[in-house]
Amino acid sequence: MASNSFLAIVSLILSVGITRYNSQTTFRWSTLWVFLVTYALLSGSRWLYRVVIYPLFLSPLRNLPSPPGAHPLMGHALQLLPHPLGLPFIKWMESIPNDGLLYYKMAWNTPRIMTTSVKAASEVQTTKSYDFIRPQNSRDFLAPILGIGVLLAEGEEHKRQRKALMPAFHYRHIKDLYPVFWEHSKRMADAMAIDMKESQSKVLVSDWVTRATLDIIGAAGFGQSFNAIDEPQGELHQVYKNVFSPKPMSVQLHHIRQFIPTNLLRMLPMKRNTDTAAAIRVIRRTARNIIRSKQIKLGDKEQPGNDIISVALDSGGFSEEDLVNQLMTFLAAGHETTATAMMFATWLLCRHPNVQQRLRDEIREKIPSSLLQDTSKATATVFDNMPYLNAVCNEVLRIYPPVPFAMRETTKDTTIAGSFIPKGVVIILPIWAFNQNKELWGQDAGDFNPDRWMAAGQANSGGAESNYASMTFLHGPRSCIGQAFAKAEFQCLLASLVGRFDMLPVPGDDTLQIIAELTNKPKGGTWALLTELKGW
Numbered sequence: 001m002a003s004n005s006f007l008a009i010v011s012l013i014l015s016v017g018i019t020r021y022n023s024q025t026t027f028r029w030s031t032l033w034v035f036l037v038t039y040a041l042l043s044g045s046r047w048l049y050r051v052v053i054y055p056l057f058l059s060p061l062r063n064l065p066s067p068p069g070a071h072p073l074m075g076h077a078l079q080l081l082p083h084p085l086g087l088p089f090i091k092w093m094e095s096i097p098n099d100g101l102l103y104y105k106m107a108w109n110t111p112r113i114m115t116t117s118v119k120a121a122s123e124v125q126t127t128k129s130y131d132f133i134r135p136q137n138s139r140d141f142l143a144p145i146l147g148i149g150v151l152l153a154e155g156e157e158h159k160r161q162r163k164a165l166m167p168a169f170h171y172r173h174i175k176d177l178y179p180v181f182w183e184h185s186k187r188m189a190d191a192m193a194i195d196m197k198e199s200q201s202k203v204l205v206s207d208w209v210t211r212a213t214l215d216i217i218g219a220a221g222f223g224q225s226f227n228a229i230d231e232p233q234g235e236l237h238q239v240y241k242n243v244f245s246p247k248p249m250s251v252q253l254h255h256i257r258q259f260i261p262t263n264l265l266r267m268l269p270m271k272r273n274t275d276t277a278a279a280i281r282v283i284r285r286t287a288r289n290i291i292r293s294k295q296i297k298l299g300d301k302e303q304p305g306n307d308i309i310s311v312a313l314d315s316g317g318f319s320e321e322d323l324v325n326q327l328m329t330f331l332a333a334g335h336e337t338t339a340t341a342m343m344f345a346t347w348l349l350c351r352h353p354n355v356q357q358r359l360r361d362e363i364r365e366k367i368p369s370s371l372l373q374d375t376s377k378a379t380a381t382v383f384d385n386m387p388y389l390n391a392v393c394n395e396v397l398r399i400y401p402p403v404p405f406a407m408r409e410t411t412k413d414t415t416i417a418g419s420f421i422p423k424g425v426v427i428i429l430p431i432w433a434f435n436q437n438k439e440l441w442g443q444d445a446g447d448f449n450p451d452r453w454m455a456a457g458q459a460n461s462g463g464a465e466s467n468y469a470s471m472t473f474l475h476g477p478r479s480c481i482g483q484a485f486a487k488a489e490f491q492c493l494l495a496s497l498v499g500r501f502d503m504l505p506v507p508g509d510d511t512l513q514i515i516a517e518l519t520n521k522p523k524g525g526t527w528a529l530l531t532e533l534k535g536w
């Protein structure tokens with residue numbers, strides 16, 4: 001498709017030609033006017049071709065099954081935008097007959113291909129994963145907040161970074177982090193017990209879990225104390241709260257991003273933009289300070305720790321700027337997601353008192369009170385020996401995955417599940433829709449049922465035949481590097497909360513409204529009525 005500069009050159013040649021020819025006639029246009037008119041006509045024709053002629057009449061994708069009701073110019077955008085991210089895909093995946101791919105369109109008929117079968121999803125994530133990259137608009141949106149670390153690196157550079165960071169995420173290393181996870185979980189519960197007394201039982205659980213996960217990524221990820229549990233006004237906690245908590249304006253901006261490139265939106269003089277820019281400055285400064293203090297320790301021949309950043313420093317494969325970017329990536333990806341899982345867990349357990357009680361019984365039976373006195377004795381074995389805790393964590397992550405879908409873009413003409421997909425098309429991996437798909441999980445796929453993970457041999461599969469049925473952390477070389485970290489952290493936080501408190505829903509808070517920003521989360525935060533239970 002012709003670029004803007006190509007159109008400008010053609011318009012210039014035509015305008016010079018036309019004004020020369022016209023000089024013989026009585027009616028004369030200036031070259032500038034002819035240039036502007038020619039350029040406008042050519043741009044308009046290109047727009048018409050891109051937005052109407054190609055997608056509706058020529059695109060090879062148009063023969064793939066597509067959801068009904070597309071708007072002639074806005075495609076399916078108007079159907080998708082009013083809902084939480086990824087929710088409509090659940091219905092589409094089940095109700096529209098297809099062979100593994102669905103074709104839908106966003107604003108100006110921009111094509112999207114959604115994978116709906118295990119075969120299609122596994123090709124994108126595993127067998128052909130490097131035929132796909134993260135789309136530019138999504139990179140532009142994430143880069144300032146996450147830094148250009150392993151999450152945004154592509155191709156060979158991604159392989160190199162992932163290999164250098166991997167030692168920090170091996171299970172043998174994660175096992176050693178249980179005391180850190182457990183200590184912070186207990187500190188969170190202690191602080192919530194005080195809050196509960198001061199606020200007549202009504203506690204904003206979402207705020208506490210976000211503070212706890214920030215402290216955990218600081219301690220376990222960087223050997224650094226952020227003190228967010230003890231100091232709610234702490235700078236880092238406040239800036240993340242600002243960047244991540246969805247406000248009406250940021251949700252509108254998310255919608256506007258469908259029509260206007262992210263980089264252009266960021267330049268507009270809006271409060272949301274200035275707030276985000278200020279937050280990014282604080283995050284970068286914090287990241288740089290941590291790296292510098294680690295470099296000094298290393299220079300003083302101190303033993304490097306075995307936290308993520310020490311492993312990265314020790315590998316020697318990253319410049320100081322690279323390390324700042326990696327740290328930003330782990331800070332954001334490593335605390336917000338697990339906090340969201342805790343929010344959904346709390347919401348669900350408040351509405352399923354039997355599950356809550358059964359879980360509490362297991363926690364109180366299997367975690368000795370001595371572990372509450374001396375948190376340094378927490379081991380993976382204690383937590384691995386709690387099948388129901390494992391089942392509840394897996395079921396929460398299945399039914400409400402914090403990241404509801406992932407996006408990729410084809411780097412060349414390719415095929416997915418046997419269908420031709422041209423270069424530059426955005427591919428959707430609908431995590432939430434796979435996780436709740438009836439064909440993969442059975443008729444009760446939409447129900448919260450931890451027992452599906454309890455049957456013999458189903459502790460890791462939930463009874464689904466394919467491991468692609470559960471997409472919460474994705475699969476293959478671009479899957480979540482922090483999966484084992486997150487699951488261990490989630491177990492500890494949930495055990496500490498449910499072991500200590502009885503949780504009830506706040507009256508009137510009956511419907512789960514989900515709101516989207518970087519992750520999907522309960523609108524207005526997660527509130528619960530807590531009662532501290534004795535005897536543990």
Ligand code: HEM
Pocket residue numbers: 150151152162221329330333334335337338341401402403405406407472473474477478479480481482483485486
């Ligand atoms: C419940 C918690 C978590 C969930 C649901 C989750 C989910 C995901 C998903 C879906 C992706 C793929 C995103 C994409 O490619 O579009 C991802 C990537 C990633 N996650 Fe997580 N995550 C969680 C916790 C963590 C934690 C605790 C860490 C770090 C300590 C972490 C670090 C990362 C990194 C670095 C990547 C990029 C990996 C790569 O591209 O090679 N995540 N995560």
